[in-house]
Amino acid sequence: MATINLVRGMGSFFKECEHPESRWPRCPHEYKIRYRNAAGRQTEESGFATQDKAKSRLAEVYQARKNNPQSQHKAARVQQYSPMQFHEYVTEWKAGQRDLSPSSLRHLDSLLVHHLYPAFRSRRMGTFDHKVVEAFIQTMERNGVGLATQSNAFDKLKSILLDAHRLGLYDDSPLDGVKPPQYDPKRAVIPSAPQIRDIRTAGDDTFRLVADLMSGCGMRNGEALAVNINNIVADDVYRITEQVNQTTKTYAPLKHRKAGDYRDVPLAARVRHSIESYADTYGTIDGYLLRHPRDLTKPMPNHYIANQWKRIKNDGLVEIPDGMVVYGLRHFFASNCLGHNLPITDVAEWMGHKSIDVTFKIYRHLMPGSISRAAELLDLGLAA
Known part of the structure; x- marks a missing residue:
């Protein structure tokens, strides 16, 4: 035809x-x-x-x-933005990203400077299509850019182009049919329960508290450093409300959340005892347990735990799995939950993941045989 x-x-x-x-x-x-x-x-x-x-x-x-008035408005937007160079458009777009934390803005700037501007700085916004985007991905592949960075750079470009598409610059999205970089994070290195018991006692009392919070409540490093005794909202519930931002070294909203948002996580009796014992021994300031060792007006810095972790590994006095980092303490929490058949949807919420896809991608290897187990249970039901 x-x-x-x-x-x-x-x-x-x-x-x-x-x-x-x-x-x-x-x-x-x-x-x-x-x-x-x-x-x-x-x-x-x-x-x-x-x-x-x-x-x-x-x-x-x-x-x-x-x-149609709507079409006339669209035509005016196309006339305004289509000739605009990429870096000019991004400057205007970036001003609207008010929800980004300082560390997220720093990451965005790094991707712009090292990947997006070298490829598109002077390109006119109206000239983007799927071939341009595909060529960008292929160039990153040829240059040996890591898959994680490829994925992050593509996601930022995607956000910018979708914004332009909503303004009406393109009849068809320049992302249609584009296969994004396939980033698959490395398998998390998770310590065993006996290893956790040894690791948590290998540092000082501050390190032990942070280890307990990460392995027992699933907190991120910065969230554990912001622990506050007033956030024990029930005997078995802790409310995570903030973190110590690694860039600004101040208290900041949680990752993926706005100021004032929080998430409630299970509080095991041992972890609650750890919090209360530390508070009884060292006291608190406005409810905060951990403060800067040399300036009590400031939060505990991230490097304090990182330095202890480095010393613990170098001493070689406790068994630590190859490739494990401090974040492995948090991985243990997810492993412990999933190993006791707690729903992955709940685990994703407690971990503060933006999407359950993140939880599944990182921890799916902790659920071996789940399909076979499901088949067995279904067979029992059918035979009843």
């Missing part, structure tokens, strides 16, 4: 018959038209006896769409 496209944006007309285009004026079959309506959806109409009637209807629809 042949189609004849008119001026860009007007649409096309065609016939669904066996006759070649040269015989259309003489064959009895009706003409059909295809165009995008005011909402941008592809639409077809039929019942046109001649080409002139089909063209006349396309022109009528096109003119009505042009005169």
Whole structure:
């Protein structure tokens, strides 16, 4: 089936018959038209006896769409932003990213400087399509850029281009059909229960408290450093409300959450005892247990725990799995939960993951045989 496209944006007309285009004026079959309506959806109409009637209807629809106030606003936006260079557009877009934390802004700037600006700095925004995006991914692959960085750079480009698409710069999204970089994080290195018992006592009392909070409540490093005795909202519930930001070295909102947001996590009796014992021994300031060793007006710095961890590993007095980092204490919490058949949806919430996909991707190897186990249970039900 042949189609004849008119001026860009007007649409096309065609016939669904066996006759070649040269015989259309003489064959009895009706003409059909295809165009995008005011909402941008592809639409077809039929019942046109001649080409002139089909063209006349396309022109009528096109003119009505042009005169629509919404279309006029879109045309004005396209005229304003389409010639704009990428770096100019990003400057304006970035000003609207008010929810980004200082560390997230720092990460964004790094991706812009090292990956996106070298590739697109002076490119006109209206010239992006799926081929341009594909070429960018292929260039990163050829240059040996790590998959994690490829994925992060693509995600930032995606956010920028989707913003431009919403403004109406593209009829079709320049991301349609693009296969994103496939980043698969390395398997988490998780200590065993006996190893956890040895590791938590290998440092000072501050290290032990942080180890208990990470392995017992699933806190991130910075969240553990912001522990506050007032956040024990029940004997078995701790409310995580903030973290010590590694960049600003101040208390900050939780990752992926706005100021004032929180998440409640299970509080094991041993962890509650650890919090209360530390508070009884060292006291608190506004409820905070951990403060800077040389300046009690400031939060405990992230490097304090990192330095102890380095010493513990170098001493070699306790068994630590190869490749384990401090974050492995938090991995133990997820492992402990999933090993006791707690729902992965709950674990994802307690861990503070942005999506359950993150939880599954990191910890799916902790659920071996789950399909086989499901088959056994289903078989028992069917046999009943």
